Amino acid sequence: MDFKGSDTIPGPRTEDHLPQTAQAAVKIVIVGGFGVGKTTMVGSVSEIKPLTTEETMTQAGIGVDDNYGSETKTATTVAMDFGRISITEQLVLYLFGTPGQERFWFLWNGLFEGALGAVVLVDTRRLEVSFDVMDRLEERGVPFVVAVNTFPDGPRHAIEDLRSALDLSADIPIVECDARRRASSRDVLMTLMRFLHSLAVERAPV
Known part of the structure; x- marks a missing residue:
């Protein structure tokens, strides 16, 4: 999936500086396996020109990177993607997309630092990749929601069947999405912000 084919925001993107009305900025990470659409999601939703660290894929990655389902992919994130979106006039989200190849996962710890929450992007053709991703978030204590990116050739499953396959507890939200669409x-x-708010309410002292 490539954000070049995703929705564009009408008119020019905003300047890189924060809106004057902004009172809070929150760090969110977009995580998932190789080729699940993280760069696409950040690019489609960002109100500023997204920063990407994509590099052309070479034969050096053959046998190292699992590109099943992404055989036509020609570039890959090697450090991070970065974007920004204003949820309200007062609240701004900084979005950090992680690299998907396992050989770059050592960068995740730095990207998780200070994150309020995460979106785990899932490809139904490769559900098994998601287990390591969610384990790492749980180890770091980062709350997350799961977003199932609907690839045209990906199998479709009922949400509850996916919840069972991913071994998700009933309280973790799971939704379908099209990462190309803003x-x-x-x-x-x-969905993530509502989930984080509900956790904050539960943990608030009575």
């Missing part, structure tokens, strides 16, 4: 990606982020 509205769909924004809905995922709103």
Whole structure:
């Protein structure tokens, strides 16, 4: 999936500086396996020109990177993607997309630092990749929601069947999305923010 084919925001993107009305900025990470659409999601939803660290894939990655389902992919993130979206006039989210290849996962710890929450992007053709991703978030204590990116050739499953396959507890939200579409990606982020708010309410002293 490539954000070059994703929705574009009408008119020019905003300047890189924060809106004057912004009162809080929150760090969110977009994680997942190789080729699940993390760069696409950040690019489709960001109100500023996204920063990407994509490099052309070479034969050196053959036998190292698992590109099943992404055989036509020609570039890959080697450090991070970065974007920004204003959820309200007061609240801004900084979005950090992680590299998907396992050989770059050592960068994740730095990207997780200070993150309020995460979106785990899932490809139904490779559900098994998601277990390591979620384990790492749980180890770091980073709350997350799961977003199932609907690839045209990916098998479709009922949400509860996916919850069972991913061994997710009933309280963790799981939603379908199209990472190419700004509205769909924004809905995922709103699901995460509602989830984080519910956790904050539960943990608040009585």
